[in-house]
Amino acid sequence: MTTRPVWQERPTVFGLTLKTVVLTLLVLAMVYPIYVVVLTSLSTAATVTEAGGLVTLPGDLSLDAYRELFGGGVVTRAVLVSTGVTVVGTLLSLGLTIFAAYGLSRPGSVLHRPLLFLFLLTFLFTPGMIPSYLIVRELGLIDSYWSLILPTAVSAFNLVVMRAFFMNIPGEVLDSARIDGASDFRILWRIVLPMSKGVTAVIGLFYAVGYWNAFFNAVLYINDNTKWPLQLILRQYVQQGMNLVPNQRAIDTAAGYALPPNLAIKMAIIVVALVPVLLIYPFVQRHFTKGVIIGAVKG
Amino acid sequence: MAVLKARKRADSRPADALTSSAGRARPPLLARLRRDWQLLAMTLPAVALVVVFHYVPTLGNVIAFQDYSPYDGITGSPWVGLYNFQWLLSDPEFWTALRNTITITAFQLVFYFPIPIALAILLDSVLSRRLRLFIQGIVYMPHFFSWVLVVALFQQILGGAGLLAQTLRQAGHEPWNIMTNPDAFIVLVTAQSVWKDAGWGTIIFLAALAAINTNLYEAAAVDGASRWRRMWHITLPGLRPVILLLLILRLGDALNVGFEQFFLQRDAVGAEAAEVLDTFVYWRTLMTGAWSYGAAAGLFKGLVGLILIVVANKVAHRFGEQGIYKRS
Structure with a gap:
């Protein structure tokens, strides 16, 4: 607890109450919807029926919804697709970005200025949806997972942030390594990267989240719905309300056991889309407050 | 943004700093290539x-001046001059999309833009x-x-x-549906944007706040300035450059209101309220195969956006602020 500076007046009771209420509401507005969704996804059919929809108070819990999702159906496949695209895409993007950021970060190197300009210019103008679609189609990438990776593989913004960070590494350190005969690849691997773990983590998170959340590229480029990533499944079954298990009643009676309620399954799909972000986020979050991004953005 | 400053610093070093012998003339191109080939690679x-994915498609916008068909390709399709643009400007649906886009931008400037500042x-x-770190973690x-x-x-x-309707119904009230009401749509999308991004938007303001010299507050307090006067005379002036910069960036980006948010909710509330320029391109062209028409709409948006960014920067410089380029 940081102490109040002596010159600052004590807060009024009213002011303090107001502040507490506003901040509490704020946190609740973020957390409560997620709590309700997670709880519903974990509830039994009886609890969901009793609640008349979303469950706000914990009743009987079960993992049936998740068993259903990961029992090898549409969602299992979509999770695999999304995971694959995210892992491959993030590694590729991070590699390309680190290489290019370092390649453009050495002052006075040949051609670095026009090449840098090439990246910066992309801030000013986006090519537009139709020509982008046509080039992806021209390259034969429609219905290929690469169409979800290659068009967004290099973000000029991330590259610029990373390059700014590399430029802050004292040139003397790198020059001395060079004089000792180290190649640029070696300098990057042995000196620059170990000094840049924070920024690498943050940029990696940006890319990973981008791939995991990618929605519209898949709408455009993936027609084959057996190749759909998770976000499209989320849209179809949750936002558009299609039921993953159609004619639930009929199946219930025929199979002689109760399937998890469709609502719980839908909420479970939301949770599955949410969890990877929630898992990685805390590890990277501290770097935000350490000012990795701000330092770079402010220049 | 950062690069531009970095580049300036690079200029102040000798061009051949890598060979660490300042003052010598630039080595010939071939020698520099031999020296820097790894960096280039x-x-x-x-x-x-x-x-491939940015510049080639940008050039591909020439199909806006053609009657493009995939079968004939760019080289084989006939040129039609400005026909697609004339069509565009006489298309009432295009004007609806443009009007919606601008209305939403204006609305969000008033009801979204100040929130991250207040929150920060x-x-x-x-x-x-x-x-504080806990709350930051949650709202980001x-x-x-x-x-x-x-x-x-x-x-x-x-x-x-949903939950609200469910609760209202159980309490014996008639629920109202916010998600499908075209009149409330602009409020809904703004609320969604606030929920999603207002917390993240505080980062840059928090950094600016941290950069304000606390001695100013102390001196003002000693001189008897109240909490509110300190905020008015120290905090807000301290945030002014960042506020102006972001305001200008937002104006330069006026035709971009986000795409997926509208794409996803267009069916629920109808095109009259939810069609923006990007969704217009998608629904009117990609779905019907009117490639050239869609490219014309996209090019129109891109060109207006480019002009807005350049103008916004001019304004920034006029205000004595840095803008997005020419920062130093």
């Missing part, structure tokens, strides 16, 4: 991707560091959720079968 894969000031006033988080997820969450809470 590292950069080229990224350059290739940007060229509020967060900055929390004395306990741990509590939704920025990393996809739009599908955010829209789905809103639907579960506010939609016709």
Whole structure:
């Protein structure tokens, strides 16, 4: 607890109450919807029926919804697709970005200025949806997972942030390594990267989240719905309300056991889309407050 | 932004700093190539991707001046001059999309833009560091959720079968459906944007707040300035450059209101309220195969956006601020 500076007046009771209420509401507005969704996804059919929809108070819990999702159906496949695209895409993007950021970060190197300009210019103008679609189609990438990776593989913004960070590494350190005969690849691997773990983590998170959340590229480029990533499944079954298990009643009676309620399954799909972000986020979050991004953005 | 400054610093070093002998003339190109080939090799894969997926499609916009058919290709399709643009400007649906886009931008300038500033000031006033970091961690988080997820969450809470309607119904009230009401749509999308991004938006303001010299506050307090006067005379002037910069950036980006958010909710509320320029391109062209027409609409948006950015920067410089380029 940081102490109040002596010159600052004590807060009024009213002011303090107001502040507490506003901040509490704020946190609740973020957390409560997620709590309700997670709880519903974990509830039994009886609890969901009793609640008349979303469950706000914990009743009987079960993992049936998740068993259903990961029992090898549409969602299992979509999770695999999304995971694959995210892992491959993030590694590729991070590699390309680190290489290019370092390649453009050495002052006075040949051609670095026009090449840098090439990246910066992309801030000013986006090519537009139709020509982008046509080039992806021209390259034969429609219905290929690469169409979800290659068009967004290099973000000029991330590259610029990373390059700014590399430029802050004292040139003397790198020059001395060079004089000792180290190649640029070696300098990057042995000196620059170990000094840049924070920024690498943050940029990696940006890319990973981008791939995991990618929605519209898949709408455009993936027609084959057996190749759909998770976000499209989320849209179809949750936002558009299609039921993953159609004619639930009929199946219930025929199979002689109760399937998890469709609502719980839908909420479970939301949770599955949410969890990877929630898992990685805390590890990277501290770097935000350490000012990795701000330092770079402010220049 | 950062690069531009970095580049300036690079200029102030001798061009051949790598050979660490300042003052000598630039070595010939071939020698520099031999020296820097590794750096070039590292950069080229990224350059290739940007060229293929950014610059080639940008040039591909020439089909806006053609009657393009995939069968004939760019070289075989007939040129039609400005026909597609004339068509565009006489298309009432295009004007609806443009009007919606501009209305939403204006609305969000008033009802979204100030929120991260207020939130940042509020967060900055929390004395306990741990509590502040905890709240920051929570409010940054939704920025990393996809739009599908955010829209789905809103639907579960506010939609016709959602939590609010469910609670109202159980209490014997008639629920109202916020998610499908075209009149309330602009409020809904703004609320979604606030929920998703306002917390993340505080980062830059918090950094600016941290950069304000606390001696100013102390001196003002000693001189008898109240809390509110300190905020008015120290905090807000301290934030002014950042506020202006972001305001200008937002104006330069006036035709971009986000795409997926509208794409996802267009069916629920109807095109009259939810069609923006990007969704217009998608629905009117990609779905019907009117490639050239769509490219014309996209090019129109791109060109207006480019002009807005350049003008916004001019204005920034006029105000004595840095803008997005020419920072130093």
